Amino acid sequence: MVEVYIDGASAGNPGLSGAGVFIKGEGYVLRKSVPLGTLSNHQAEFAALLEALKLCAEHEFKILSIRTDSQIVADALEKEYVKRSSFETYLTEALKLIDIHFDHCFTKWIPSKQNKEADVLARQAIQMNK
Template sequence: MIHCDGSAVPNPGRMGLGAVLTAPDGTRHSLSTQAEGRGCNNEAELRALMAALQEARRHGASTLVIHCDNSVVVGQLAGTALEPFVRLAALFEEVRSELRSFASARLVWIPRHRNREADALARAAVGLMPKNPVPAGKHRP
């Protein structure tokens, strides 16, 4: 199982990549790195996913369930998005190709609050503190 997230600071800006990989036996591996160059949050999300897929392959994974909180990325990769994301088309295709190289790879959208650990790793990669959770019933201005 993979939980992945990307951060761009500012947006666009430096990109932080974060992921948590959990093997069937419960063994966990974390990934927190800054990507080369500058990009937007969607590019950071894609690069985080690619880094997580490569790390999963290094650990011998063949079947994956991937959790991502970016609906644009999930929609584009699932082919359900209404409009193509032209600027990142080559990167989307590279990720699709990597996904197809696994025996099974299922990408699942999850809400942001269920992806806090991957988010904290992505933010740490660019020197940011984790986001504080919003208390139930409270909204940020």
């Protein structure tokens, strides 16, 4: 099992945004910063989830423990439901990726202080937009 830490960040809401992905386990430590253009904070969190799932699929990881400090992302994955229609596309794509590529995918909400690595990567990604 790999631990997958994700974070989305925006400079403004909406504003220039970035995704940070930090993966550790099974002999791996992977870090990725992805500039996302202009998104809301919540959209950036969902985009970070998608980037993480794609990266894990590329590396053929099969069991994931996703850690996020975004309650909305954690709840959406657990309930397979979002209230706002603007997040439906993100959730649908995430669930599809999970179904196709992974044997097990657990999601856990964590406090921001436990998500520092992904936060730093997301903030670096914001700067990559410029």
